[in-house]
Amino acid sequence: MKRPWIGVFKFTSCDGCQLSVLNMEDELPDFVSLFQVAYFREAGDMPLRGRFDIALVEGSVSTGWQKAQIIEVRERTRHLVTIGACAAAGGLQALRNWADIEDYKRLVYPSPDMIETLPCSTPVSDHVYVDYELWGCPVNCDELSEMLGSFLLDRKPGIPAYSLCMECKRKGVPCLLVAKSEPCLGPVTRAGCGVLCPSMERPCYGCFGPKEGANIGSLLEAFRNAGFSSHECVLLLDKMNTYAFREAGTGEGRF
Amino acid sequence: MHDKSIPFEAAIKWIKKETRDTATYALKVKSRDIQKGYRFIPGQFNMLYVPGIGEAPVSISSAPSDQDLMHTVRVAGDVTTALSHLKAGDVIGMRGPFGRGWPFEETGGLDILIVAGGLGIAPLRSVVRHILRTKKMAGAHSRRMLFYGAKTPKDIIFRNEFPRYREVFEVLLTVDRADPEERWRGETGLVTKLFDRAALDSLRTIAFVCGPEVMMQTSVRELILRGVPEERIFLSLERNMNCGVGLCGHCFFGPKFVCRDGPVFRFSEIEGLMGIKEL
Amino acid sequence: MKRVFSIGYLSRVEGEAGITAEILDGKAVVRARVFEAPRFFEAFLRGRHFSDVADFTARICGICPVAYQMSSVHAMESIFGVEVEEPIRQLRRLLYCGEWIESHSLHIYMLQGPDFYGCESAWSDRQYLPLARRGLSFKKLGNQIMTILGGRPIHPVSVKAGGFFKIPDKKTLSGLLPDIERAYEQTLEAVSWAASLPFNDNDWDWECLSLRGPNEYPMNYGNVSSNKGAEKPMADFLEDVREYQVAYSTALHAEIKTEGPRPYLVGPVARLNLNHDLLPPEIKAAIRQCGIRLPMTNTHMGIIARSIELAYAFHEAVRIIKTYEMPGRPSACFEPRAGQAVWITEAPRGMLIHHYEIDGEGLVKRCAIIPPTSQNLGHMEKDLNHFMQMHMGEPANVLRKECEKIIRSYDPCISCSVH
Amino acid sequence: MLKQKLKKEHLGLLFDKLKVTHGVLGPKVENGVVTLAEIDAHDIPSGYEDHQQPGGYRLIKGERPEIFSFSIGPDSFKRFLQPPLREVFAFRRAAGISITRPGAEQRPLAFIDMRPCDLSALKLYDRIFLRGPVRDPYYDSLRRDSLVFVLNCLYPNDNCFCPSMGTGPEATDGFDVALTELSDSFLLEAGTAKGETVLAGLPAGEVDDSDMREKGARIELCRKRIKKFIRAGELPGLIYRNVEHPRWAEIAERDLECGNCTQLCPTCFCNSTYDALGLSGISKKSYQVSGRRMRKWDSCFSKNFARVHGGNFRPSRRARYRQWMSHKLAYTMEQFGLPGCVGCGRCITWCPAGIDITKELEALKSAR
Ligand SMILES: Cc1cc2nc3c(=O)[nH]c(=O)nc-3n(C[C@H](O)[C@H](O)[C@H](O)COP(=O)(O)OP(=O)(O)OC[C@H]3O[C@@H](n4cnc5c(N)ncnc54)[C@H](O)[C@@H]3O)c2cc1C
Ligand code: SF4
Ligand code: SF4
Ligand code: SF4
Numbered sequence A: 001m002k003r004p005w006i007g008v009f010k011f012t013s014c015d016g017c018q019l020s021v022l023n024m025e026d027e028l029p030d031f032v033s034l035f036q037v038a039y040f041r042e043a044g045d046m047p048l049r050g051r052f053d054i055a056l057v058e059g060s061v062s063t064g065w066q067k068a069q070i071i072e073v074r075e076r077t078r079h080l081v082t083i084g085a086c087a088a089a090g091g092l093q094a095l096r097n098w099a100d101i102e103d104y105k106r107l108v109y110p111s112p113d114m115i116e117t118l119p120c121s122t123p124v125s126d127h128v129y130v131d132y133e134l135w136g137c138p139v140n141c142d143e144l145s146e147m148l149g150s151f152l153l154d155r156k157p158g159i160p161a162y163s164l165c166m167e168c169k170r171k172g173v174p175c176l177l178v179a180k181s182e183p184c185l186g187p188v189t190r191a192g193c194g195v196l197c198p199s200m201e202r203p204c205y206g207c208f209g210p211k212e213g214a215n216i217g218s219l220l221e222a223f224r225n226a227g228f229s230s231h232e233c234v235l236l237l238d239k240m241n242t243y244a245f246r247e248a249g250t251g252e253g254r255f
Numbered sequence B: 001m002h003d004k005s006i007p008f009e010a011a012i013k014w015i016k017k018e019t020r021d022t023a024t025y026a027l028k029v030k031s032r033d034i035q036k037g038y039r040f041i042p043g044q045f046n047m048l049y050v051p052g053i054g055e056a057p058v059s060i061s062s063a064p065s066d067q068d069l070m071h072t073v074r075v076a077g078d079v080t081t082a083l084s085h086l087k088a089g090d091v092i093g094m095r096g097p098f099g100r101g102w103p104f105e106e107t108g109g110l111d112i113l114i115v116a117g118g119l120g121i122a123p124l125r126s127v128v129r130h131i132l133r134t135k136k137m138a139g140a141h142s143r144r145m146l147f148y149g150a151k152t153p154k155d156i157i158f159r160n161e162f163p164r165y166r167e168v169f170e171v172l173l174t175v176d177r178a179d180p181e182e183r184w185r186g187e188t189g190l191v192t193k194l195f196d197r198a199a200l201d202s203l204r205t206i207a208f209v210c211g212p213e214v215m216m217q218t219s220v221r222e223l224i225l226r227g228v229p230e231e232r233i234f235l236s237l238e239r240n241m242n243c244g245v246g247l248c249g250h251c252f253f254g255p256k257f258v259c260r261d262g263p264v265f266r267f268s269e270i271e272g273l274m275g276i277k278e279l
Numbered sequence C: 001m002k003r004v005f006s007i008g009y010l011s012r013v014e015g016e017a018g019i020t021a022e023i024l025d026g027k028a029v030v031r032a033r034v035f036e037a038p039r040f041f042e043a044f045l046r047g048r049h050f051s052d053v054a055d056f057t058a059r060i061c062g063i064c065p066v067a068y069q070m071s072s073v074h075a076m077e078s079i080f081g082v083e084v085e086e087p088i089r090q091l092r093r094l095l096y097c098g099e100w101i102e103s104h105s106l107h108i109y110m111l112q113g114p115d116f117y118g119c120e121s122a123w124s125d126r127q128y129l130p131l132a133r134r135g136l137s138f139k140k141l142g143n144q145i146m147t148i149l150g151g152r153p154i155h156p157v158s159v160k161a162g163g164f165f166k167i168p169d170k171k172t173l174s175g176l177l178p179d180i181e182r183a184y185e186q187t188l189e190a191v192s193w194a195a196s197l198p199f200n201d202n203d204w205d206w207e208c209l210s211l212r213g214p215n216e217y218p219m220n221y222g223n224v225s226s227n228k229g230a231e232k233p234m235a236d237f238l239e240d241v242r243e244y245q246v247a248y249s250t251a252l253h254a255e256i257k258t259e260g261p262r263p264y265l266v267g268p269v270a271r272l273n274l275n276h277d278l279l280p281p282e283i284k285a286a287i288r289q290c291g292i293r294l295p296m297t298n299t300h301m302g303i304i305a306r307s308i309e310l311a312y313a314f315h316e317a318v319r320i321i322k323t324y325e326m327p328g329r330p331s332a333c334f335e336p337r338a339g340q341a342v343w344i345t346e347a348p349r350g351m352l353i354h355h356y357e358i359d360g361e362g363l364v365k366r367c368a369i370i371p372p373t374s375q376n377l378g379h380m381e382k383d384l385n386h387f388m389q390m391h392m393g394e395p396a397n398v399l400r401k402e403c404e405k406i407i408r409s410y411d412p413c414i415s416c417s418v419h
Numbered sequence D: 001m002l003k004q005k006l007k008k009e010h011l012g013l014l015f016d017k018l019k020v021t022h023g024v025l026g027p028k029v030e031n032g033v034v035t036l037a038e039i040d041a042h043d044i045p046s047g048y049e050d051h052q053q054p055g056g057y058r059l060i061k062g063e064r065p066e067i068f069s070f071s072i073g074p075d076s077f078k079r080f081l082q083p084p085l086r087e088v089f090a091f092r093r094a095a096g097i098s099i100t101r102p103g104a105e106q107r108p109l110a111f112i113d114m115r116p117c118d119l120s121a122l123k124l125y126d127r128i129f130l131r132g133p134v135r136d137p138y139y140d141s142l143r144r145d146s147l148v149f150v151l152n153c154l155y156p157n158d159n160c161f162c163p164s165m166g167t168g169p170e171a172t173d174g175f176d177v178a179l180t181e182l183s184d185s186f187l188l189e190a191g192t193a194k195g196e197t198v199l200a201g202l203p204a205g206e207v208d209d210s211d212m213r214e215k216g217a218r219i220e221l222c223r224k225r226i227k228k229f230i231r232a233g234e235l236p237g238l239i240y241r242n243v244e245h246p247r248w249a250e251i252a253e254r255d256l257e258c259g260n261c262t263q264l265c266p267t268c269f270c271n272s273t274y275d276a277l278g279l280s281g282i283s284k285k286s287y288q289v290s291g292r293r294m295r296k297w298d299s300c301f302s303k304n305f306a307r308v309h310g311g312n313f314r315p316s317r318r319a320r321y322r323q324w325m326s327h328k329l330a331y332t333m334e335q336f337g338l339p340g341c342v343g344c345g346r347c348i349t350w351c352p353a354g355i356d357i358t359k360e361l362e363a364l365k366s367a368r
Helices: A016-022 A025-034 A064-076 A085-089 A092-098 A101-108 A141-153 A164-171 A176-180 A216-225 A230-237 A242-250 B032-037 B078-084 B118-133 B159-168 B191-198 B213-225 B267-274 C050-058 C065-080 C086-117 C126-150 C170-174 C177-195 C234-240 C268-278 C281-289 C299-323 C372-391 C396-409 D008-021 D116-130 D137-145 D193-199 D209-225 D237-241 D247-254 D260-264 D317-336 D357-365
Strands: A005-010 A036-040 A052-058 A077-083 A132-134 B008-019 B022-029 B045-050 B054-059 B069-074 B091-098 B111-117 B143-150 B170-175 B205-210 B233-236 B264-266 C002-007 C017-024 C027-034 C209-212 C223-226 C241-244 C253-256 C339-347 C350-358 C364-370 D003-007 D023-030 D033-038 D048-053 D056-061 D085-093 D097-100 D109-114 D147-151 D177-181 D185-190 D271-276 D289-297
Touching: A005 A016, A005 A064, A016 A025, A016 A052, A016 A077, A016 A141, A016 C086, A025 A141, A025 C126, A052 A064, A052 A085, A064 A077, A077 A085, A077 A141, A085 A092, A085 A132, A085 A242, A092 A242, A132 A141, A164 D260, A164 D289, A176 D056, A216 A230, A216 A242, A216 D247, A230 A242, B022 B032, B022 B091, B045 B069, B045 B078, B054 B069, B054 B078, B054 B091, B054 B118, B054 D271, B069 B078, B069 B118, B091 D097, B111 B118, B111 B191, B111 B213, B118 B143, B118 B159, B118 B205, B118 B213, B118 B233, B143 B191, B159 B170, B170 B191, B191 B213, B205 B213, B213 B233, B213 B267, B233 B267, B264 B267, C002 C396, C017 C372, C017 C396, C027 C372, C050 C065, C050 C350, C050 C364, C065 C086, C065 C339, C065 C350, C086 C126, C086 C299, C086 C396, C126 C177, C126 C299, C177 C281, C177 C299, C209 C268, C209 C339, C209 C350, C223 C234, C234 C241, C234 C339, C234 C350, C241 C364, C253 C372, C268 C299, C268 C350, C281 C299, C299 C372, C299 C396, C350 C372, C372 C396, D003 D008, D008 D023, D008 D109, D008 D185, D008 D193, D033 D056, D109 D116, D116 D137, D116 D147, D116 D317, D147 D193, D177 D193, D177 D209, D185 D193, D185 D209, D237 D317, D237 D357, D247 D317, D247 D357, D317 D357
Parallel strands: A005 A036, A005 A052, A052 A077, A077 A132, B111 B143, B111 B205, B143 B170, B205 B233, D023 D109, D109 D147, D147 D177
Antiparallel strands: B008 B022, B008 B091, B022 B069, B045 B054, B045 B091, B233 B264, C002 C017, C017 C027, C209 C223, C241 C253, C339 C350, C350 C364, D003 D185, D023 D033, D048 D056, D085 D097, D085 D289, D177 D185, D271 D289
């Protein structure tokens, strides 16, 4: 078997998802022997050259030069996989999409004019064709490994698109929404994290983004019945996957 | 008895490419014991397993009396793609045979009509070859007809076998469309067009139908219009399958387990279900 | 004569930055160009409930999320006047140990280590592999500690103002002990490995800052102390600091503004220099044995300081797990109230300063976050200038390599610095 | 069959006896909810009352004098007899294929307070996994060795409707031992020889007519407390006649498709089997792979559950909800000769959107 060339690329992000690659400690030796790691700035000193069989892209697109760069990555890549909430949904930084970017610049920088940035932070798929999206803030190492293994074996990754509740119930965690009226996003969030929050007795805040066919409207109705205001409901969705949740809720970016 | 939830080894004896995306695989069960106990009837299927990739239900396309156990597979997704990368000598996993096959016992003395669309010919080839090979069966029917429709002449599977089929069957072929350079001399149009050509004796006809769901629906409608009794129309359905033995729930067609109660159904059993969208 | 060269994109550091160096008439000016895209955390945190802050600020950095959670929850507790029980304090310290272990072993073995062996990455060279493997085994344990306490190593989910959402029982924690104890022995040995690495001479008069004591090596508590001056309570420290913007960087720089503006160093070297007396005797002995002289005078010896702290973090983890008794409840009860507070904790890379103003509803009115790397950037440039000044004559590719090494010795976290 | 009484304070003796040979599964409070776990007699949350409503559950310390003062929680036997995730076999593909089945290392199980509704679900499970064309070897081995103590119900919750389904509040057969909590003791009635063996050796009290009368009266009282009902006699026709009822689309608007109902329903059995592999299972030689074949609970609410080449048989939420409810209330009867709903009410309580299967059924009756 020919070792496929892999590249790991970073856009606007916290580096956590590429760190997840290094966090597959037990499998890292397999990773570097099965793949030719041809570009991975965080881990090695390698020039950007040639083509990639698979690219892992972390981070959202939030500057003009990133718009050009993602096109270049796409052109060099056979199979482009995004890793993490930033790349799949614009990340936490997509909260700017619902605000005025000039205000934001002024709030953070003494000389806002020196800062070049786009008014919106957007998912990679808004710019180029994406072959596969791995969700999560950060991605889950097992899913990462499953995805990479599936790529090698030429099959669809066995990664679920159903709700977190499915995993939650399989794990036998008592439902927080039903038993405590806590605003858990589980019913509309993709499974994948391993039910971290409900297992910690806290409601899910949506790291893995909306599951396929999420019925956001109905869940918010349940939250309102449990006593949350409409504003609070929106804030619950406005986190690392705000852009995707709002889109899933209304079919468009804004409510 | 062999545990049917655990695959056994089967070696690929030979592979024959049928069309651009379809090939026939002859398999040899490796364990003597299992092979000896292995009996199937046409219309049944096996779960073919490529470890690391997954399982797929595939009809047996050879006759029980054939020397080789054959499966004719079209590349559709993970498992079928993985199969297409294998070569003679490679070993895969197999479970089966599963499901209800075609009801041969009901065909005696009747006109047997086989209607196949596309890859739907695979489980029916088993029937045809079975009739061809068993002389006794050959005399059992007053008339034998085989209607087959494919997308284009290039997509006709088992093309080189049709001359032999013609010895025993009235064979009518049709394609959806044919390029002029292919010099197609058969019909063009849907399979159902062939019903007019054959002058069915509807009350003496028993029909086995397999193909894409729409094709089966229109075929059944035509047959019923012509007066073929619903009890004598049989269809082989396709659904998502995971376990193959009625334990997983993926293949439900209304209350029917396609894997266990089918894949071959008597039309009268499922008539009420056929028209319901998204069942 | 003018010489200009640049490094487009630094590798084996977190985040996106490059270097430009200009040598004009015998004077060097080196700039760390940070082109990491800004995310505007301080802007979108406004109006959010205080309970979102720990989870949000964690996303500033995937390598040191715990630090952000720690600085923010302590700040909140200081505003709301929450007293946290001792076992909870200890668990937080343990969580921080997990992060120090993870971050330090990543830096020592995967990021900076290869520099001393001339490899492109930790796995590109067969000869380096045993070291990489050793690093990974340490790192894995750090991750395990964080996973037990927080569900996952990156952006743990259990931390909140007042304590934790859920805490482990003693048995679960003790399960880690054998591995951690073994790792501690190995890290202790690794200190001498680090001490044996070659370094360029680099002695100059620099200022370093870190939290100090009171009676333990600092993580979540302490006063700000300096090798040049007196200690100061963290609440007052912001009065001394100024954040400013430079045209070539999306990261703000921080400097001490009192008594003449000047850059300063934070991080393991600073911490060690100011707190080494608080290390346990075994580690002190190991330091002595390896001939490491403290305080360190060479800022490039971060890898040694990190190796010592790595051993300490394991030592501390063992101590905490052994003495841990599960408290009755995982977190303190409190009501939010209006107010403001500054809190500083020691991230793996140094002091992480959070400042929040909260309104009566518990919503964030204003906030400022100064990560260690923002504080170090100015110092790093000064350090690079200093080096250039001395080695000006060398060929560009040598200088380029050396500059990159120096930067790596700081373990900068560019993503943090731009947030 | 053997009948005897056991003083309440001797319940521990029963546990002690069972624990020698079995893992004893019973009710325990976890996170404010009665769940099922391996327990001791003193773990039973006696005195607690559960208040259940569509999409709501609260456990409070109440006044009831009984030990089993609560009704069912989310968990049922299925978590243990057909676990959420288990390895079917480990595989290794090189020149040939080698398959290793996991060893059966599990201790036999004793269910100490299986309720009558769940017992009916267990009977259905037996039909599915033991009496079909192919028997599930895993379930078979666990089930064969398990002991079932059915506990006749005294306190239903507001979502129970077992009488409608003919499954409760009293169990008549299918158990090893039936327990009924009386005012001063437990009435134990063996249903099988296995059950009799367990009872033998326990400090036994005589059972007289008044005990049997008390049992009857208590169960009768329970029956009166049940609030929900459906007209099961109209099933399955009501479902079959209404496949295109506009109500399905209305439910789809509320339906979260989170799958909670299917995961907790004691009769839902859908699952998926897949090959799990990590990078470590793949060797550089392309034809060598090793991994584990896993089976996990799945649900007809999963979007890809009915996906094949060329499309999805149930692309809409409406169709998926209809599939679920039709399977429960109509198809299962046809498939296995037993109802697919046992009236336990779990799907109602644990639906975060509060969808109530009994109300939806009622709505199907209204004019379109
Ligand atoms: C009784 C029976 C007999 C059959 N006989 C034959 C036969 O004789 N010959 C033959 O060639 N075929 C036959 N089939 C069909 C065959 O089983 C399927 O083509 C086969 O299962 C495909 O398996 P696969 O792993 O290759 O494809 P899969 O990878 O399962 O994919 C199948 C299709 O579903 C889509 N899909 C699946 N999962 C997802 C997902 N999670 N997300 C998005 N899309 C998804 C894929 O894109 C693809 O189009 C038969 C089927 C049945 C039920
Ligand atoms: S706790 Fe959350 S994830 Fe779990 S079942 Fe309830 S709503 Fe779903
Ligand atoms: S439960 Fe939700 S918020 Fe918590 S880690 Fe999982 S996806 Fe993230
Ligand atoms: S359908 Fe609902 S009420 Fe009926 S058995 Fe299942 S969970 Fe219980």
